Amino acid sequence: DAGVIQSPRHEVTEMGQEVTLRCKPISGHNSLFWYRQTMMRGLELLIYFNNNVPIDDSGMPEDRFSAKMPNASFSTLKIQPSEPRDSAVYFCASSSTSGGHEQYFGPGTRLTVT
Amino acid sequence: EDQVTQSPEALRLQEGESSSLNCSYTVSGLRGLFWYRQDPGKGPEFLFTLYSAGEEKEKERLKATLTKKESFLHITAPKPEDSATYLCAVRATDSWGKLQFGAGTQVVVTP
Numbered sequence: 001d002a003g004v005i006q007s008p009r010h011e012v013t014e015m016g017q018e019v020t021l022r023c024k025p026i027s028g029h030n031s032l033f034w035y036r037q038t039m040m041r042g043l044e045l046l047i048y049f050n051n052n053v054p055i056d057d058s059g060m061p062e063d064r065f066s067a068k069m070p071n072a073s074f075s076t077l078k079i080q081p082s083e084p085r086d087s088a089v090y091f092c093a094s095s096s097t098s099g100g101h102e103q104y105f106g107p108g109t110r111l112t113v114t
Numbered sequence: 115e116d117q118v119t120q121s122p123e124a125l126r127l128q129e130g131e132s133s134s135l136n137c138s139y140t141v142s143g144l145r146g147l148f149w150y151r152q153d154p155g156k157g158p159e160f161l162f163t164l165y166s167a168g169e170e171k172e173k174e175r176l177k178a179t180l181t182k183k184e185s186f187l188h189i190t191a192p193k194p195e196d197s198a199t200y201l202c203a204v205r206a207t208d209s210w211g212k213l214q215f216g217a218g219t220q221v222v223v224t225p
Contacts, residue, residue, distance in 0.1 A: 042218065108155075
């Protein structure tokens with residue numbers, strides 16, 4: 001299996017622009033998680049989906065952040081408008097609820113907002 | 115509220131110098147404790163899952179153990195390639211598969 005795929009790997013944008021991050025989970029996994037990682041706050045869970053349905057979005061920092069999962073093989077995380085404090089590495093992870101629930105992470109997207 | 119605390123924050127070892135990392139947790143009902151390794155610029159890589167007190171898992175130079183309040187990751191005779199940040203996470207009852215991560219322990223192994 002190719003593992004979790006994320007794109008782009010790096011994104012540099014100006015404050016106020018819209019940013020869309022993409023994720024393809026491992027085939028057969030039915031849970032998908034979006035995380036943000038910074039030196040100050042560590043790994044934070046933003047939102048997660050089970051069978052394409054958002055279960056908990058309490059970690060989404062504010063209304064500027066939104067996430068969708070239109071089908072089992074694709075998810076997006078959108079920030080509109082972006083701000084410098086959104087600069088971080090964003091990870092997508094997937095797992096199977098029929099297995100041990102261990103999450104497998106993608107390589108991440110490093111976002112820089114200037 | 116579920117809490118995961120890892121210690122120490124950082125650990126510097128000589129090659130071959132064995133040591134242990136600690137992960138203490140407070141959770142309403144433990145459904146699994148997970149260990150991950152993260153290299154710079156990469157996503158966390160799954161290592162082990164432990165489910166009940168007394169359980170142990172091993173992989174090469176790493177051995178994870180679990181008690182009712184904490185887990186230890188023992189690194190035996192480490193090599194420079196064991197240098198990484200090690201994260202632990204817990205899954206609680208009724209968490210829908212959600213994991214609560216600790217802040218991690220950064221391990222540096224020098225030749």
